[in-house]
Amino acid sequence: MSGATVSVWNVSRSYEKARALSDVSLEVSGGELFGIIGPDGAGKTTLFRILATLLVPDAGSAMLDGLDTVNDYRAVRDRIGYMPGKFSLYQDLTVEENLSFFATVFGTTIEENYHLIADIYRQIEPFKKRRAGALSGGMKQKLALSCALIHKPRVLLLDEPTTGVDPVSRREFWDMLAKLKAEGITILVATPYMDEAERCDRIALMQNGSFLTIDTPAGIRASFDLPLYAVRSDSMFSLLADVRSFPGVESCYAFGDSHHAAFENGCVDPATLAAHLAGKGHTNVEIKKIDAGIEDCFMRFSTRGVSEERKGENR
Amino acid sequence: MSVIHTELLTKKFGSFVAVDHISFSVEEGEIFGFLGANGAGKTTAMRMLCGLSKPSFGSGIVAGFDLRHDSEKIKRSIGYMSQKFALYDDLTVRENIRLYAGIYGVPEKEIAPRIDTLLSGLGFSSERDTLVKSLPLGWKQKLAFSVAIFHNPKIVFLDEPTGGVDPVTRRQFWELIYQAASRGITVFVTTHYMDEAEYCNRVSIMVDGKIKALDTPRALRESFGCDSMDGVFHRLARGAKRTAD
Numbered sequence: 414m415s416g417a418t419v420s421v422w423n424v425s426r427s428y429e430k431a432r433a434l435s436d437v438s439l440e441v442s443g444g445e446l447f448g449i450i451g452p453d454g455a456g457k458t459t460l461f462r463i464l465a466t467l468l469v470p471d472a473g474s475a476m477l478d479g480l481d482t483v484n485d486y487r488a489v490r491d492r493i494g495y496m497p498g499k500f501s502l503y504q505d506l507t508v509e510e511n512l513s514f515f516a517t518v519f520g521t522t523i524e525e526n527y528h529l530i531a532d533i534y535r536q537i538e539p540f541k542k543r544r545a546g547a548l549s550g551g552m553k554q555k556l557a558l559s560c561a562l563i564h565k566p567r568v569l570l571l572d573e574p575t576t577g578v579d580p581v582s583r584r585e586f587w588d589m590l591a592k593l594k595a596e597g598i599t600i601l602v603a604t605p606y607m608d609e610a611e612r613c614d615r616i617a618l619m620q621n622g623s624f625l626t627i628d629t630p631a632g633i634r635a636s637f638d639l640p641l642y643a644v645r646s647d648s649m650f651s652l653l654a655d656v657r658s659f660p661g662v663e664s665c666y667a668f669g670d671s672h673h674a675a676f677e678n679g680c681v682d683p684a685t686l687a688a689h690l691a692g693k694g695h696t697n698v699e700i701k702k703i704d705a706g707i708e709d710c711f712m713r714f715s716t717r718g719v720s721e722e723r724k725g726e727n728r
Numbered sequence: 729m730s731v732i733h734t735e736l737l738t739k740k741f742g743s744f745v746a747v748d749h750i751s752f753s754v755e756e757g758e759i760f761g762f763l764g765a766n767g768a769g770k771t772t773a774m775r776m777l778c779g780l781s782k783p784s785f786g787s788g789i790v791a792g793f794d795l796r797h798d799s800e801k802i803k804r805s806i807g808y809m810s811q812k813f814a815l816y817d818d819l820t821v822r823e824n825i826r827l828y829a830g831i832y833g834v835p836e837k838e839i840a841p842r843i844d845t846l847l848s849g850l851g852f853s854s855e856r857d858t859l860v861k862s863l864p865l866g867w868k869q870k871l872a873f874s875v876a877i878f879h880n881p882k883i884v885f886l887d888e889p890t891g892g893v894d895p896v897t898r899r900q901f902w903e904l905i906y907q908a909a910s911r912g913i914t915v916f917v918t919t920h921y922m923d924e925a926e927y928c929n930r931v932s933i934m935v936d937g938k939i940k941a942l943d944t945p946r947a948l949r950e951s952f953g954c955d956s957m958d959g960v961f962h963r964l965a966r967g968a969k970r971t972a973d
Contacts, residue, residue, distance in 0.1 A: 452894035453865045550766055577811075577891060579765040579920055580958060581965045605892045620894065649927075650906045666899050669923035669956065670945065712895050 416444040416599030417478030417492055417567040419464065424473035426459050433459040435622040436473070441601060441615075443567075446594045449603045450610055450711070451619030457603035458498060459622075461572045464601070465495040477568055491519065494561035498573040498603075500553050504546030508537055508556055511545050512563060519564030529596065530559040533589055551582055558589070568599045575604055587612045607708040618711050625714035630707060637705030637713060639663055642683060643671040646695035655693045659686055666712060671699075673709055729756045731883055731914045732777060736786035739772050746772040748937035749786060754930075756882075759905060759915045761925045761945075764934030765965040770918050771887070773934070777916070778885055779803045791882040804832065807876035807913075810887035814872030817861035821852065824860055825875055832879035846874050866897030870904060877908050884908065886917040890924065902927050922958040933961060935968050 419441040426434040434456045441447045449457050462468040463475055466486035475482045480489050502511045512534070516523050527534075537552050537559070545556060554574060561569060571590075575583045587609065594600055602613070610616045610630045618625040618633070626633060644665070646652045649672070656665040656674050661681040665674040674686075683700045690698045705713075732754040739747040747769045754760045764770045775781040777790055779799030788795040791805035815824045822843060829839045847853045850870060860868060869889060877884050886905075890898045902924065909915050917928065925931050925945055932942040941948055941964060945957055952960045 452897075453892035455894075577766075577888070577920070579965065580922060580961055581765055581968070584962075607895060650910075653903070666896075667902060667923075667927065669926035670949075708895050715894065716896060 415567065416597050418443050418476075419447075419568060419599060419601065420476045421460070421464075422473050422475070424460070424463060424470045424475055426463065426468065426470050432622055434463075434470070437622070437624055438473075439617060439624070439627065441599060443599055444594070444597050446590065446600045446612070446614045447602070448610055448613035448616040449601065449619055450605070450607060450616050450707070451603075452605050454621075455619040456622040457619060458572055461495070461497075461570050461601070461603060464568075465493060465570055466490055491564070492567045493570055494564070494566035494568070495570045496557050496561045496572060496574055498576065500557060502545045502553070502557060502560060505544060507542050507544055508548070509541040511556060512559055515560040516563045521564050523563065526563055526565045529565060529593075530562050532592060533562075534559045551578070554578070554586070562593070566598065568601065569593065571600065571602045573603050573605065575606060575609065583609070607706075607711055610707040616707075618707075618714060620711075620715050625711070633707060633710050634705050637710050639675040639678060639713075640681075641703055641705050641709060642674050642676065642686075643668070643699075643701045643703045644674050644686075644690075645671045645697070645699040646690060647697050648695060651693075652690070652695060655690055655695065656686070659689055662686075664712070664716065666709075668708075671701075673703070673705075675709075675713065730754065730789070731756050731792075732760075732788070732790050732916070734777075734786065734788035737773070737776060737783050737788050738785035739769075739776060739781065740784040745937050747776070750934075750937075750939045751786075752932060752939055752942055754883075754914060754916060756914055757909055757912050758930065759909050759917065759928045761928030761931035762916060762918045762934070763925055763931055763961060764918075765968050765970075767970045768934040768965070768968065769937040770934055774885060774887060774916075774918070778806060778808060805882050807879070807881040807884035808887075809872050809876040809884070809889055811869075811889060811891040812887075815860045815868060815875065818859060820857050820859055821847070821863070821871060822856045824871070825878060828875045829878055834879050842878070846878065850874060866893050866900075869893055870897070870901055873901065873904055873908075877913055880911075881913065883914040883916055886915065888918055888920065890919060890921060898924075922956065922961055925957040925961070931957070933964050935964055936970050940964050 421437060421439040423436050423438055424434055425436050451457055463470050463482060466482050466489050469483055477489050478492050482489050513523055533555050537555050575586055590600060615629050617627040644656055653665060653667060653672055656662055656672060661677050663675045663677050665672050687698050687700055730753040735751050736749040737747060738749050762770055776783050776795060779795060779802035790802045793801040795802060825843050847856055890901055905915050930944050932939050948960045952963050954960045
């Protein structure tokens with residue numbers, strides 16, 4: 414089985430006055446594991462609904478496997494497995510009935526493609542007589558993925574499969590996706606979690622209906638254009654304001670056990686900053702040069718966008 | 729001084745022990761992170777602490793009141809905010825704050841000036857008559873938090889307050905939490921973002937209904953030999969027997 418390509422050309426879509434997607438374009442290769450990463454309201458779901466043929470774009474077009482999502486929607490539907498963000502299976506059918514329903518609708522049987530879902534479905538098979546509505550969140554997620562896979566789709570569209578899921582279960586879910594990728598299926602995943610970016614071949618960072626950038630995770634990290642330092646002291650909250658007020662610091666954000674401070678190019682010597690912070694009463698100051706992560710990049714791209722917008726508004 | 733103190737707090741549903749004899753204390757002004765995998769029992773424990781569910785066994789004091797006998801008084805002394813529901817979409821920003829202020833009995837003549845202070849502090853003054861449904865999610869969450877502490881509760885319970893919020897707003901949200909804590913409000917927060925666990929003064933990790941670890945993030949990292957809270961969480965939660973939710 415080979416994964417299908419996905420192409421999106423200059424797609425826009427609005428709901429009444431709100432613009433959900435503004436002129437987005439994307440090319441995903443067959444067999445690629447592609448992540449669309451952004452917060453709620455970025456436009457991820459609108460894009461997935463267009464790809465799933467459930468929504469028509471206002472402008473632009475999208476193709477899966479060379480088929481247009483509007484004109485060839487029936488053929489597209491045969492090729493995709495779609496897992497919406499909101500649980501959308503039949504709550505009053507059992508686990509097994511849901512799965513066999515989806516197999517039948519697509520003209521196949523559970524047995525025919527069982528190998529594809531075996532790893533996932535085995536975990537919920539002991540509960541196959543239970544109504545879907547009575548499953549736990551984690552089991553619903555596994556059933557939804559099984560139903561999306563049972564007709565052997567060439568593209569999987571997963572809209573926020575891991576939202577609200579704890580870190581351990583999230584990691585297990587991505588392990589499952591890695592196995593499906595090995596089967597050759599093209600996978601598009603939307604997620605608000607920046608730490609999931611590294612599991613993808615390529616990612617698009619998305620905010621306010623636009624892509625901020627599209628690249629490999631490594632490529633995005635390498636594109637961070639300022640020297641970045643991790644800063645710590647014994648008083649982390651006041652440290653935030655004290656680092657920000659230092660001349661030459663472009664931004665400073667909390668990152669767990671340290672703050673990440675980006676310096677305007679070549680303007681700051683870490684030793685001077687350390688002395689400044691000691692002067693403000695900070696003890697055990699540590700400043701260490703680091704490489705940017707995806708979340709650093711997301712904030713850098715998104716705040717650059719915002720400050721340009723603000724300039725526009727204040728004209 | 730402890731504002732939350734439980735002893736062997738337990739909740740059973742039939743033969744299922746959702747919360748299994750947990751004993752812990754939270755100090756005044758502390759930011760306390762309440763972590764655990766889906767299904768570990770966090771929500772059930774939190775519902776008992778908020779006076780919404782009676783314990784099957786054990787006892788607890790929250791904001792000075794007994795959770796078995798004085799649950800109504802507890803409800804009046806706490807604030808609560810969750811990711812799932814926080815504000816009424818079809819009311820304006822000001823109407824939402826007024827509604828909550830009224831429910832919690834904030835004196836009538838204090839309400840208007842405090843709304844002004846709150847909105848100017850958030851930089852939202854121009855949005856006072858905007859319907860909440862047309863605000864971006866990040867704004868809603870910041871506003872919801874401010875509303876949850878408008879009546880100056882002793883404790884505010886936050887149930888995954890930053891889920892799905894963009895990274896910049898997520899951090900601004902934590903700055904609001906720090907401000908509230910510096911005013912003496914105790915913050916009890918659940919999250920799936922392990923970097924946020926580092927912002928807490930102390931963190932507990934629940935596994936299968938029990939509190940398996942409770943300490944400062946630094947002490948937990950050191951005692952588990954991990955360089956991040958993410959590592960600590962995986963070490964503990966991977967052994968869980970219960971499956972999600």
